[in-house]
Amino acid sequence: MSKTHNGVYFVLWIISLVECKIPEVRVNCIFSEDCILPCSFTPNRADVNIQWYQQEALILRLQNAGERLRNGTVWLFHDHISEGNASLLVKHVDIRSKGRYKCVVNNATQTYVIATVEAPIRVISIDTTPSGLIQCSTKDVYPPPMVQWSTEPSLTSAALQPITRMGPNGKGLFYVETVLKQQNNSLEYIYVCNITSKYGTQSWTASLQLKEITDSEGQDLVIPCTAPKNFKFSTLVWTLTEANKTTEILKYDSWTHKTTSFRDHTKLDEENVVKGDGSLTLKKPVGSDHSGIYTCAFSGIKTRHLIQTHVNITYSRHGKDSTAYNLWMLAIVLGLLALLAVTLLIKRCKAKSKRSQENAQADEEMQRINTDKPTEEPQAESKLMTQPLGSSS
Template sequence: MAPGGKGLFTVESVLKQQNNSLDHIYVCNITSKYGTQTWTASLKLQEITSAEGQDLIIPCRAPKDLQSFSLVWTFTIVNKTTDVLEYDSRTHKSSRSWDHAELEEENALRGDVSLNLQKPVSSEHSGIYTCVLSGAKTRHLIQTRVVFTPSRQGKDFLKYNLWMLGIVAGLIALLAITLVIKKYRAKSKRNQENAEEDAEMQSMNSARTLEEPQAGSKLMTKPSGSQS
C-alpha cells in the first residue's frame, strides 16, 4: 500500500500464477478500517484459439451486481497496448477505434459486452484482449489470449472443401453415366425386340405369299378334272 494523491492510497497485490490459473477468478477486496466502505477488483484469464479469417466473439460479461459501469476494450501485442472500443452502460453509447470490432447493443444492455471481431488476420490480431469494467468502487478485468491459426490451415480447409466438392461432382457424374448406360441398354433392347418382331412379320408374310399361288393353281385344275 502506497499513498496517492488527494489523501488516497494505492494498493497492489501480487499473487504467483498457478498452472491452472485459467480455472480461477482472482478477487481482491479492500475494506476501510471501520468497515464502512469496500473496494473490489477481480481478474480472470482465458484463452481462445480460432481460425484466421473467421468472425470471432471474445466473451466478457459484467457481474450481476454491477448495474452501472464503463467499459474499455484494449489489445496488447509485444508490450504495445491500443484502445479497441469503449462503452458506457448509463448512456448506452459506444465508440470504437477498430472498424472491424463491435458490440451487440441488445446484449450490452443485459451486461454482455463481448467483443465481435470480423475477419481477423493472425499476424495482426493475435495477442491479449483485455475487457475492463469499471464501476463505483469496483473494477473487473478479463484478459483473453487469442491465437489465430495460420493461413496454411485455411488453405488446407479450402483444399478439403475442394476435395469434397470433387468427390460430390464425381458421384454425380458417375450417376449420370449410369443412367445414360441404362437408358442406352433399354433402347438397344427395344430396338432388338422391334427387329425380331419385324423379322417374324416378314417371315409370316413370306409364308402367306407362297401359300396363295398354290391355292390358285388348285382352283384352276379342278374343273379340268371334272370334264374327264
Template structure:
C-alpha cells in the same frame, strides 16, 4: 454508615461528571479541501474571548493574540463571534491538520473536536502480465490503505501470497501496489483485490478472470465477456495485446450508450445487450498470424474494476483437426469390430466342442454294446476281442 456515605459520594461524583461532560465532535476533512471545525456557545451579546487549541497548543484566538497562529491555514467563520458561533475553517487540510482540538470560550471549554484528514480512494486499477503476475494498485490516498486478496472459489492461503508496497509521495499521499504471482493459473477461479481506507469509510474492489479459447482460421470466433450483475454506470473497453503491443478495439459508456470501434475485424456480438453488461466480442474470419494474442475486456465503475483476460489461439485449419478426429474414430471402430469378431468365434468354438463331447461318449457306449453282443455269440471271438482289447489298453 461508612458504606452509605461512600455510595452517596460516588453517585454524586457520577452526577457531576455527567453534568460537566464536554461534548466531543468528530469531523472528517478531505485532503486539500477546506474543513469546518464547529464550536457554538450561548452568546451574552458582547464580544467573546475565544481560543482554539490543537494538541494543547494555542493555534488561533479571537481577539487575535500574537502573529502567525495557525500558520495562515486557519480562520474564524465569524470575526466577532458575538452571535455564538466560534467555529473555525481549516484551509486546504493536510496531514498536519489532523488531531484533537479544543474550543475555549471566555476561559470555559465548550467543545472538543477530533479532526480526521483523509484523501479518499478515488480509483483502483488491476492488470496482468504474460509472465503470470497480477497487479492491483491505487494512488494519492491518505492515510495508508489496506490491501487484501481473495478468490472465488476460495483457494488455500498458500496459493495467494502477494507482495504489497505502500509508499508516500512528496505531497504526503500514499501509493499502494500489490503484486500477486499466479503459480498455477486456474481458469476456474476469479482473483479479487480489495483496497480499504484506514478508517474503513471506503472499500474498492477489482477482479481478474483468466480464460482460454481456440479459434480456427476463416471461421468467426466469439469471445465471451459479461459484467458483474451489481455493476452500474460503467465503461467498458476491449484491448488486444500481441508482441507486447496493446491497442484498443472497442469502447462503450453505459451512461451515454456510445460505442467506438477501431478495428474492422472485431464487433460486439449483440449491441443491444451491452446495456445489460454483455460485452462479448466477435472476431470475423480470424487469421492466426494477425489475430492470435491476448484479448482483455475491462469494466470500470465508480468504485470497482473487473478484467476478463482471454488468451486466443488461432489454428491454421479446423478441417485437418476434424479429419484427425474422424480417422481416430474409424480406427477405434475397426479395432472394436475385430475384437468383437474374435469373441464371437471363441464362443462358437467353445459351444461346438461342448456339443461334440456328449455325442462322442454316446457313440463309444454304442460301440462297446455291439462288441459285447458279438462276444456272447462267439466265445472264441469274444476271447479274441477281449485279448485285443487288453492289448490295446496296455
C-alpha cells in the same frame, strides 16, 4: 501541607469533571479539500474572544482588535460569530491537519474536535505482470489501507500467499501494490482483490478472470465477456495488448448507450451488452494483426471486473486467397501428373522400340541360319557321288 495538597487534588478533580462534560466531536477531513471543525457558543456579550488550539498550540486568536491567522490555512466565519458560530475552516487539508483541536470562547473551553485526515481510494486496478503474477494496486491514499485476496471458487490464504508492499510518496500519501501467483489451473478461478480504508469508510473490489482462445484466421471470432450477476456497471472498455503496448479498441457507456470504436473490424452487440454480455466480435481477423491479450473491463461504483483473454489467431487460407491457392496447388498436381505420364509413355515407347529391334535382329539371324543350311548338304552329297568306288577299300 497535606490539607493544601488535598485541596489542590480536589480542584484538579473538579476541573477534570468539568472538562469531561465538554463535548468531543470527531470529524473526518478529506485530503486537499476544505474541512470545517464545529464550535458553537451562546452569545451574551458584545466583545468576543475566540481561540483555537491544535495539540495545545495556539493556531488562531480573534479579539476585538481583529483577526490573527497562522499561515493563512485556518479561517473563522467572521460574519456568523455574532450568531454564536466559532467554527474553524481548515483550508486545503493535508497530513499536518490531523490531530486534537480545542475551541475556547471567552476563556472557556467550548468544544474538543478530533480531526482525522483521509485521502480516499479513488481508483483500483488489477492486471497480470510480465512475469505472470496477478497484481492489484492503488495510489495516493491515506492512511495505509487494508488488503485482502480471495478466489472463486474459494481457496485458503495459505494457498494464495500474497505479498503486499506500501510506501509513502512526496506528499505523505501511500501507494499499495499486492501480488500473488497464479494457480496451476488458473483458468478455473476468478481472482478477487479487496482494498478497504483504515477507517472503514470505503471498500473497493477488483476481480480478474483469465481465458485462452485459439482460432483460425479469416473467419469471424467472438471473444466472450460477461459481467458478474447483478453487477451494475457504468462503462465497458475493451483493450488490446501487443508487445507490452496496450491500446483502447472499444468503449461502451451504459448511461448514454453509446459505443465508441477505435479500431476497424470490431463489433459489439448493444442489445446484449445492456444485459451484461459485452462479448466482442472480430471480423475475419488476421493472425499478425489481431493476436494478443484482449481485456474487457466492467467498471461500477467502487468495483471493477476484468476478463483477460489470450487470443492466438493461427495461419490459414480462406476466401479469394484460398481459391487462388487451391488453383495453384491443382495446377502443380496436374503438372506433376502430366510429367509422370509423359515419362512413363517415353519409357514404354523406348522399351517397345528396344523389343522391336531385338526381335528384328533375332529374325534376321534366324533367316541367315535357314539360308545357310541347304548349301552345305548338297556339297556333302556331291562329294559322296564323285568319290571313286575303289576308294572305299
